[in-house]
Amino acid sequence: MRVVFPFAVVIWLAQAILALADDGAAAQKRTKHIGKEPIFGGAQAVVVEDVALFHTSQILPLDLDGKLVGENVNEQASMVLKNIGMLTNALDNRPESRLVKLNVYVPSEAVANELRTFLPTQFRKSERPAISLVQTRLHRPGVLVTMDTVAIAHRPDQHNLKSVFINKWHANKTAILPRGPRVYVSGQAEKGLDLADATVKTLQSLKQTLQHLGSEPQDVAQVKCFLTPMAEVAKVEAEIEKFFAPLPPPPCVFVEWQSTLPIEIELVAAARSKDALQEPLEFVTPPGMTASPVFCRVVRVNGPRTIFVSGLFAKDAADGAGQVTQVFEQLQEILKASGSDLKHLAKATYYVSDNEASAKLNELRPKFYDPQRPPAASKAQVIGVGVASRSLTLDMIAVPAK
Numbered sequence: 001m002r003v004v005f006p007f008a009v010v011i012w013l014a015q016a017i018l019a020l021a022d023d024g025a026a027a028q029k030r031t032k033h034i035g036k037e038p039i040f041g042g043a044q045a046v047v048v049e050d051v052a053l054f055h056t057s058q059i060l061p062l063d064l065d066g067k068l069v070g071e072n073v074n075e076q077a078s079m080v081l082k083n084i085g086m087l088t089n090a091l092d093n094r095p096e097s098r099l100v101k102l103n104v105y106v107p108s109e110a111v112a113n114e115l116r117t118f119l120p121t122q123f124r125k126s127e128r129p130a131i132s133l134v135q136t137r138l139h140r141p142g143v144l145v146t147m148d149t150v151a152i153a154h155r156p157d158q159h160n161l162k163s164v165f166i167n168k169w170h171a172n173k174t175a176i177l178p179r180g181p182r183v184y185v186s187g188q189a190e191k192g193l194d195l196a197d198a199t200v201k202t203l204q205s206l207k208q209t210l211q212h213l214g215s216e217p218q219d220v221a222q223v224k225c226f227l228t229p230m231a232e233v234a235k236v237e238a239e240i241e242k243f244f245a246p247l248p249p250p251p252c253v254f255v256e257w258q259s260t261l262p263i264e265i266e267l268v269a270a271a272r273s274k275d276a277l278q279e280p281l282e283f284v285t286p287p288g289m290t291a292s293p294v295f296c297r298v299v300r301v302n303g304p305r306t307i308f309v310s311g312l313f314a315k316d317a318a319d320g321a322g323q324v325t326q327v328f329e330q331l332q333e334i335l336k337a338s339g340s341d342l343k344h345l346a347k348a349t350y351y352v353s354d355n356e357a358s359a360k361l362n363e364l365r366p367k368f369y370d371p372q373r374p375p376a377a378s379k380a381q382v383i384g385v386g387v388a389s390r391s392l393t394l395d396m397i398a399v400p401a402k
Helices: 007-019 024-029 073-088 109-122 195-213 230-244 320-337 355-368
Strands: 031-034 045-048 053-056 099-106 130-135 146-152 161-166 171-177 182-188 220-227 252-256 263-270 281-284 298-301 306-309 345-352 376-381 392-398
Touching: 045 099, 045 320, 053 073, 053 220, 073 109, 073 146, 099 109, 109 130, 130 392, 171 220, 171 263, 182 195, 182 220, 195 220, 195 230, 195 263, 195 298, 220 230, 220 376, 230 252, 263 376, 298 345, 306 320, 320 355, 320 392, 345 355, 355 376
Parallel strands: 099 130, 182 376, 220 252, 345 376
Antiparallel strands: 031 045, 045 306, 053 146, 053 171, 099 146, 161 171, 182 263, 182 298, 220 263, 281 298, 306 392, 345 392
């Protein structure tokens, strides 16, 4: 059972978060926004300078009493953005001055269509975050939209600094990924007797990966779980809380996937500094794991700058091969405009909603990737990608080529 904190503690925690954030003007100077993504109105990419970054859990449209706010998509999305604003200390609850990535989760294409007109109105031209969207069942009845975000923070000297904003019924968590090296760990999955058992075994496997990297569970800034069924998400939450105890768990994101495996978990974590100079990216295969030409088990980012790319969709309705080709062609153009290329991808998330797109993605990725430098990645088959006549979307994290 979750602990309910007094309102005074809520205010204290919120004030603590406020004290950690840069002002909007300073945040804006630390980002470069590339182009405009044509579907949901975000930037095609956001280049972030050497800063610490907030990572959040999925934020719900709840008020301080845990009451669901909003009878329609726009009202709920407004409440989610207001809550994000409270977490990131945007003036007048406007988060756009420091958001760099917004990940949106909806239960249907109809909801996604409404957000196509709503989201572009929420951000000034020079402050659009990169935006991705995917369809998934959501883990609270009546909720039409949730979001998690990456946003600029400060206190770069503080390692593993976490903050929690709590209302009566739900905890919205944030973690600060400090300046310096970080690792993106591809989704790992272990079989189990049931969802809870598979979660425990997967978390233990991830702990071994972190230890090989010189990191600990306390360094984790966010975990993303691809699971089935969403109706049993509470079991996953309970095992994650046990695993990270006595520390609070990091922010968590949940997406329902269609798989014979109950769960796959990926994460981003702070990495320990090294004395010797390092390449901007290191591609790591931990002991006991096999390397792949299309994804890397772990990518360590040593360079100071990060590029967040919006979710990409094929420009035209096409078969699986056509969608994959169109998406990667767009990706190459955006990376070039951002000062990067396909050899400097750190993290990939692929969502597919049919077997053909999934198979063609596997078949064609070797055409685009250097087999010695593929990004860390997770691929999830989901109920939809939010855009009609599309069955593939992907979003990427990269670093500059120089």
